[in-house]
Amino acid sequence: MGNIPTILSFFVHVLCIIYAAKVDVSKTIVEGPGLVNDANLPVRYVYIHSHDSKGKAISEDLADGLYDLQLESTTGQRVRAWRQVLNLHNGTYIARFRLYDFGGDLKVHIKHQGKHVAKSPYQLKNVYGDECYCPMPLKEWTKALKCPSAFSQIGKDFENFGVIDLDKMVSEGITKFARHHSFCHFVVKKNRIFRQCHGQHTGFKMFMDGALLSITKKTKLPDVEFLINLGDWPLERGPADQIVPLFSWCGSDKTFDIVLPTYDLMQSTLEMLGRVSLDIFSVQANTGPKWEQKIEKGFFRGRDSRQERLDLAEMSVKNPDIVDAAITNYFFFKQNEEKYGKKVKHIGFFDFFKHKYQLNIDGTVAAYRLPYLLTGDALVFKQDSEYYEHFYQRFNPWEHYVPVKHNLSDLLEKIKWAREHDAEAREMQRAATKLAREILTPDQLFCYYAVAMQEYASRQTRPVKVLKSMEEVKHKENNCACHRKKKKASKNEEL
Incomplete structure (x- = not known):
């Protein structure tokens, strides 16, 4: 028994070598706003799309730690930064970094087994940490971000x-x-x-x-x-x-x-790679087991902020083979364990994706978890609602999610449909995930x-x-040097 960890480590090492051998650093593609000079954001990020020697995109789950991200100032300035490379388990990785007290030119190294990937190292000019005050004309900034002219x-x-x-x-x-x-x-x-x-x-x-x-x-x-x-x-x-x-x-x-x-x-x-662990990118790296291995139940956890959430919990008590729903806190309604089941502890959001079907039920207003559910690798069942967030117009019922009546009367029927039409459900989930990962980015x-x-x-x-x-x-004082000339404002300057 004592040798099992050693044996497992050996096999993991072998798998990493096999996966690594599939990647051709010259054919692999690196892209994203993190490589655009003026596209300053709280966290800069790029996508690494793994390709093999024939130039074919690799879509299988490769190993963690396959790529390395390093930062270097071109002027010898100290670079303080949080760096992270996320494995999206489909051959694509997100490399991101958050700078602190840095303003200037930067060299970004993206490597695979010590070799530069694609056109690495990348030379960036006038890169700033989120605390640095160095505003540029709006037209130039939105152009760098490739902002649409309208929403x-x-x-x-x-x-x-x-x-x-x-x-x-x-x-x-x-x-x-x-x-x-x-x-x-x-x-x-x-x-x-x-x-x-x-x-x-x-x-x-x-x-x-x-x-x-x-x-x-x-x-x-x-x-x-x-x-x-x-x-x-x-x-x-x-x-x-x-x-x-x-x-x-x-x-x-x-x-x-x-x-x-x-x-x-x-x-x-704003707090990405800082005070939060749940963001639109971290979800993509933590979407649970493969689709075929997910639990085929509708899943929900949340507080009792709406009657339909209680109805859902009651539905779960009566149909535990179809729905796994429970209330984590009672604030608005009286707790009734016999009817709604026992109050349960909070679980980590990433654990939601052990289940194939995610139930999005309104809270006091729209459930603000929807962006993260759509970004993950699960099919969303969305309650019909009068409330909406800024992006709802882009998602369509039966194309990106399964619509459910406001009173949830058709939920069991819809979950049974998804079980019997797995290929269609999977296609719907993929369409939603693709769109969410495109339009809900920083x-x-x-x-x-x-x-x-x-x-x-x-x-x-x-x-x-x-x-x-x-x-x-007011902006906090910082140690960043801004390359742009700016007029020194007088305390008595007329506004």
């Missing part, structure tokens, strides 16, 4: 606002929302950020602070003045001729809010913010105003 949801949201009367927006917004809700009045002027918040619970202002601080370090936003809803529920219910332009993280079919990527999705992007999230702010700014009826009652959201 369908932004176009839909702004149909209701031909022009935005800022004075009317502020006065009516305070009248309409301040008594029962929490929101902030933000101004971005000359790339400086100011805000005044209203309401009792304003802690979530930190999420908009974080997004704007990160963006304005990288680019120069147009002058904008807007309101941001700090709660989960969309607020602006009309009437249509009296609506106030209000940004929210969630929209609904019954409201007129202008939707931005959720604070959850943005925070996981570059696309930052592009969405940039386009939304441009669209908004183009509709303003007057120059923005910084109120005396506003607080400035």
Whole structure:
């Protein structure tokens, strides 16, 4: 028995040699925004697509540790960075790094068994860590990120606002929302950020602070003045001729809010390789066993934030061979173990993907876990809902997910269908995963913010105003050197 670990280690070593021999470093492709000079993001990333000697893409699961990522300053400057290479288990890897207190030129080495891959080393100019303040013109930054000129949801949201009367927006917004809700009045002027918040619970202002601080370090936003809803529920219910332009993280079919990527999705992007372990890339490397080996049950874990979640737990008690659903915390409803089963402990999100079918059920509003479920290697069953996030328009029922009635009355039937039509279910899952991995990436999230702010700014009826009652959201001091010449601002400079 004592020799088993040694034997296993030997076989793993042999497998690594076999896998490594299949890769041709000259044919392997490295691509992504991390190789574009001006595409500065909190974390830079590239995709490594393994190819063999015949130039054929390798789609099988290769070994962990197959590629190595190293960073080097071209001027001898110290490079502090978190580096990681993720194995996506399909021949593709994501190499990513987060810089700290670094601004300048960088050499990126991507190697396989000591040999440079593709065109490595890559020479990058004017690369900056996320804390570095070195904004560039918006047009140049969005071009580097290859931002689309428009997003369908932004176009839909702004149909209701031909022009935005800022004075009317502020006065009516305070009248309409301040008594029962929490929101902030933000101004971005000359790339400086100011805000005044209203309401009792304003802690979530930190999420908009974080997004704007990160963006304005990288680019120069147009002058904008807007309101941001700090709660989960969309607020602006009309009437249509009296609506106030209000940004929210969630929209609904019954409201007129202008939707931005959720604070959850943005925070996981801003804190990638930092204070979070769950992000759009980490999921891709932790999608559980192969499709054929996954448990063929509908899976759900979550708190009791909606009646349908309790109904789902009850369904699981009655049909444990089809559904594995349980409540992790009771906040809104009375616990009833006989009816809904025992309260269970939280499990790691990556363990969700041991199951083939993921059940996306609304919480207080849209379930903000959907981006991560779509990115993983499982088929999503999505409850019909009035709520939506910024990307929902891009996904279609029966093409990217299995639609389920709001009251879940057809869920068991739909799961049975998926079991009996595995090839079709797999095709649907692959289509969803492919699209999610293309449009929910950090570059696309930052592009969405940039386009939304441009669209908004183009509709303003007057120059923005910084109120005396506003607080400035300031950038922290850093040790980065910016290559761009910038005017030294006076403390008394007129805004």
